[in-house]
Amino acid sequence: MVAPPSRRRQAPFLIGLVLILAALPVGWFVFLREPPAPLPPPVPSPAAASAEVKKAVELVLSSFEGSVDVKHGEAGAWMPATKDMPLRPTDVVRTGRGSWAVVLNGEAVELRMEAETEVSVAELSDQLSEFLLNNGMATATVRGRPNVRHTFILKAKGAEAEASTAQGTFTMSNNGKGTVSVGTREGDVKLTGKEGKYVIVRAGQRSIVRPGQAPTEPDPIPSTVFLKMKWPAARQKKSEVVIAGRIDPGDRVMVGGVSVPTDEKGDFKLTLPLKEGRNTVQVTAVGVGGTRQSEQQDLTFEKIIFEPETGKIFE
Incomplete structure (x- = not known):
């Protein structure tokens, strides 16, 4: 049976309508859909971010008095220091008898070296200053600045001891x-010893690290320095004498101005x-709190002369 004419006329219309409806999603996707948002840039790792933020800074030997020497690297040769001499990692600075020196890391750190002290430069940046106290005594002043955190670390060579602070003033001594x-004079200092054990040394306190031990519990810095001498007899028949005594561990002692x-x-x-003849001997003990104690003794060397002809001894 043949379809009526009206149905034959509706067929193309229905087919066209189906095609139009099927094309609508494709048109929307191609012409009207908003493009996807771009992917965010990769976030750098903390280590990479830290490496980008850290900047090298210039360390200078700002002032000194007496005999001060510098060498570039452990294998370098010692040379006399000059004012405002730039320093870099692996450089070493030493002060002689009766001398002192001040090292500056920009406005962040000031390190004052006492007589007969040796310090090595380990790492420098605007965020970190790290030094090694080979021997002697040094005082660090770390200044905090707005929106800038600077950490100062002072390690002791030949000892399991490390002091660090972000702001404050402290003194470290190392007997080698x-x-x-x-x-500590200002602020708080973290003092780390064996196996990572540490104490917080607050202003007005001190702590001691002995070989192979953890730091002692901080106690108040004494107002006086302990010094106990064992003086020899005042009159001596020999041209040399033994000077002996005791101070608090970690303090420094000088005999005749020479560190012992x-x-x-x-x-x-x-x-x-x-x-x-007469010899005046002075012994001075210096504590990390900046206090001093001195004792003095006169020792007289009487030379003995033997006269073989007469067998007489003259003093």
Whole structure:
């Protein structure tokens, strides 16, 4: 049976309508849909961000007095220091007898080296200053600045001791044999010893690290320095004499202006040559709190003369 004419006329219309409806989603996707938002840039890792933020800074030997030497690297040769001399990592600075020096890291750090002290530069940036106290005594002042955090680290060579602070003033002494003392004047200092054990040394306190031990519990810095001497007889028949005594562990002692090594108990001993006649010997102990204590003794060397012809001895 043949379809009526009206149905034959509706067929093309229905087919066209279906095609139009099917094309609508494709047209919307191609012409009207908004493009997807771009992917955010990759977030750098904390280590990479830190590397980008850190900037090298210039370290200078700003002032000094007396005999001060510098060498570039452990294998370098010692040379006399000059004012405003730039320093860089691996450089070493030493002060001689009766000398001192001040090292500046921009406006962030000031490091004052006392007599007969040696310091090595480890790392420098606008966020971190790291030094190594090879021996002697040094005082660090770390200044906090708005929106800038600067960490200062002072390690002791030959000892398991590390002091760090972001703001404050502290003094470290290193006897070169593993005994280290830290005294804080301003701010808080983290003092780390064996196996990462640490204490917080607050203003007016000190702590001591002995060989192979953790830091002692901080206690108040004494108002006076302990110094106990064992003086020899005032009249001597020999041209040299032994000077001995004891100070607090970690403090420094000087005999006649020369630094004398101490052991972990604070004991020291020095053989001192004598000239003929009276010899005035002065012993000075210096604590990390900046206090001093001195004792003085006159030792007289009486030269003995033997006359073989007569067998007489003359003094």
